[in-house]
Amino acid sequence: MTTIAHDASTPGMRNRWLKDAAGGRDGAVGLLLLDTLAAVGFAGGIAGAVAAVAGRGALWPWALLMVGMGALRGLFAMLAVRRGAARAGMIKRAQRRRVVAATRAVVKLLLGAHKLKPGVAITGGDPLEIEDQIKMGRHAVETDADVLHLEYRTGSNPALTGITMFLPRDGRCHIQSGCRLWVSKAGNRGLILPQDHVRGHFRLAPREIVHIDGKPAADLSEGIERASTWLTRQVMRPGVQYDDAQCTLWAQAA
Template sequence: MKQGSKTMTMTNDAFETNCTKAVARLLLGNRKLKEGIVLTGGNQLDLDGKVRLARQARANNTDVLHLEYGTDENGRHALTGMIVFLMRGDICHIQTQCRLFLAKGGTRGVVLPQPGARGHYRLAPGEILHIDGKPAGDVTDGMARADAWLARQLALGGDAIDDGRYQVWSQAA
């Protein structure tokens, strides 16, 4: 996913905050997050990190979408992946290597799991919904549209992204 810019002057924290808010806007549209779902962002998670986050999701009975930030193939700080933690009953289902997808003419994006996994995910205000089947349209084109939409939002800057619907807390170092 290519959201960074070689001329970008904002800090990694500011980039991650703006990107997280933009992803929330893409996935939720005009809706606000409610109790039952959390968007997190940070470094790419190793196995131990995934287990810890799954335990937190289970302990709080909360679905989680974790945005992974790192260095892209061009050496820029970027959104490099997403992980879905889906609480159903007493089990936390984890789907790694997810991507954003935006249908042609669409206004809300969805989350695609890694190739070969069934379905896709739509964010509702209080939970992440698993939808059987892939969204309509070419998957590659839909991922490119989502990447382009996100890049446009980030180019507008933080004030354009922040409409007051999302609260972002930075993790202490």
């Protein structure tokens, strides 16, 4: 437990400690600290009331202290919960903005100067469980649209961890999971690599996802690493913006 004692610390150091203890800019921890102080006052009111009854002293000052401190405790706790919820909402919105930015960056890399047309849908979010994959496959068949789902690691720093494709052909949906993004040495061409046992690779066209025989290079690992580095650089670039018309972004997979 950190305490402030009579030591050689400067007033500035003690002020910084108090700011940290109060939660800095967030304030939720500071409100909880005030709630603790109010709890001490409430307990003092109870002790004073017990002593007043035993000694036949005035009870009303202690009762007033108890009521006041109790009300303050409720107020501080409520404000702390609201502040914490607001903070959590801000973090969630920031994570979503980064996922959206990463998704648009990938679409821009895969399409180049082309625009996405009806026939292809792009989704971005958590990895899909088997039930979600079945639902997405049915939706792809019903709408006759290829679906490209970008899977992200959740947390304060989302990262692309995989790609799943849903390709409706002749009334059936072919699912390619565990795919990876590949970038050429020039950095101007992005392709989708399936799992190692699947032949060829995939290219995103404006109206469909196209399967192409053969691999884009003999050594695929360097292209995969380039893709990871490129995506991180694009998302972290200040003021990055992408044309909304370049992708149809679904907030949640159907």
